[in-house]
Amino acid sequence: MYHQGKQFIPDLRNANVPGIFTGRPEISSEKVDEKALVDCCPTGAINSGPESIDLGKCTFCRECERLFPGKVHFTTDYRLATNERIRLIIKEGLSVPITLNPDLIRKEIHKLFKGSLKLRQVSAGGDNSCELELNACGNVNFDMGRYGIEFVASPRHADGIVITGPVSKNMAEPLQITYDAIPTPKIIILVGTDAISGGIFEGSPAIDRKFIEKNHIDLYVPGNPVHPLTFINGVIDLLGI
């Protein structure tokens, strides 16, 4: 297999994503029918006065771009993760990258996890697309293991929990039990629109988001599904690598 060549992407921070990856949107100040713009979004991610898109609710379906092509444009910028929920709200006229708030990063995260971060993944109603992409983060192309980041089998071996899915009612208790089994200090990472806001499942009586609401979240990674580069860049930004 030697002829297949080197497979790892050398620089994950500046890698190019091929094609028309649906990344960070930009909203122009063009005047449009505000009510129609707000209404066209399946999850209510768009707000008016001035217009904004909440990437925590956005399913990246591109319906708004299709209906209002002069107003909304999705760039291929995959650096979408942040540790402050409000930074996921993209405002009209702004075309700046999304960054983390350094003041909100707990000191022990840099001190203890910078060289080695072991994560336990829990799929709480996830539809398997984010899970496939998280698996891809550890493959030979993305190789997040080069930073000492890996997924482990037992919460007892873990430094943090990575949650996908809106948190179905039936998974609420297993999620809590898994989280409790992780020794402190521990971090919580939400991966995917469904985890951050419930996504298209928001409002369903079959989901139970109390865990997400009552705990401090250390990293929000938007996407539907999350691109491995979004996840890895978010985590290494959090760790201060």
Add this chain to the structure above:
Amino acid sequence: MSFITINNQQAVPLKSIPELGYDMFYNINTSLLEDHAERHCVLYFGYRDSGMIRLICCVADDNLHNIMVSSSVVKSDSVLNSFSAKNFAFEKFEREIHENFGIEYPDHPWLKPVRYSENRFDKSQIIKNYPFFSIDSEELHEVGVGPVHAGIIEPGHFRFICNGEQILHLEIQLGYQHRGVEQLFLDKTKLIQRTVLAESIAGDSAVGHTTAFAYLMESLGGLTQDKETLFSRTLAQEIERIAVHTGDLSGICTDVAYQLGSSVLGRLRTPIINFFQEWCGNRVAKGLIRAGYNPFPFNKHLAEKLTKILDAFEPDFVEMNLELSKLPSSLSRFERTGTLKYDQLLSIGTVGMSARMNALNRDIRISHPYGIYSEVDHEPILKHHGDVYSKVQIRKQEVLQSIAYIRKWLSQMAESDKLPELSHPQTILMSPDSFAISLTEGWRGEICHGAITNKAGELLVYKIKDPSFHNWLALALSVRNNEISDFPVINKSFDLSYCGHDL
């Protein structure tokens, strides 16, 4: 007439479905399957209708390429004869009807909860108290795995009864992924909401489920698809098949600790899904398929890219599989592991790849063709051993078969480059009081979406059946008498959907 005969992706008036007394409904549907392996029940569900429960049963005939639909109306506190007592293929459908409505089937062989759905009839049944079959013995022990599993995988609970290393019995309990999808289809009324929901039923079969949804909406709306849309959807399905089979072969190698196979096949998946990203901006093709129009028409530029990708992929894929099949250590793990016989697969109504692993020919691409499948002389790949190695072989050969179809289609592509359409429908007006069914062949097997509209043309019922609905029982049976250490590779060789089952 005791049933109406319809085709795949056809809508009919609801009242054209004959309403039978339950005894006749029972006799007709159970006898349709008796001694007819080419017939299988694709959908059987109930819904509340004027204080009663209306049951609708759809039996597909693969040789005649049609679907026989009949219905019956029963009281909600009914005690009925179970179809499953005569034919196990109905067992999960009846368990679901029992769970949703409380209808009793005293002679059902295994009336257990299906998914602890939010709108289940008996709310006192909770997921913590699932009634596992257990044995009181000094020599046997139970092993419980899940719901949270070791890898990055969806949750489900597996309860084994073991004699030392050997598994005597496995019971699979699901329901952890239940999000209330079928109810959300009714509550979220915008077409884009329903589309995003369809993409999220099972993210690894986004193309399969969204295509079934799109065809269903279009048949209820009386819309036809142009050639380019049919072509795009069929192409997307085959690319999804290649991508997932490659990823699963990588997973199967991981489960037998074959690091080289796992790494190489894992990286081979990347260019295929990156192609989806080139085409529609998303690696699992969410956003590619929409009901009523084609948001990303295929063009010559994409065709050239795809050809280059397949030219690079195919020799490396063949090389890795050849290595895998020459390796005695992997063969010894794959062969004769998790074997199921043809009769077992037939009796429980297995579908898709899990059925084809031991000569049960179930493939919607030839039995109820849609898209442009009728133009290809498709021959489903059948194997005859019913073990993990049969599934490995099927996956490998289906990838090569899909590549061959894609190459053929690309070579016959029309010259014109169609630009994306400038406008698209935000709603589809559906005909009132209608019933429609849509079957597609996802990479696991047959996906079925069924819907009923009310007199205002609004959705009254939306029913989804993922192939995993049938196939989880096949997994539970296949591990019997195998070593418990072989469970991961058997599980991965099936790779069934938890969220597709739980909805």
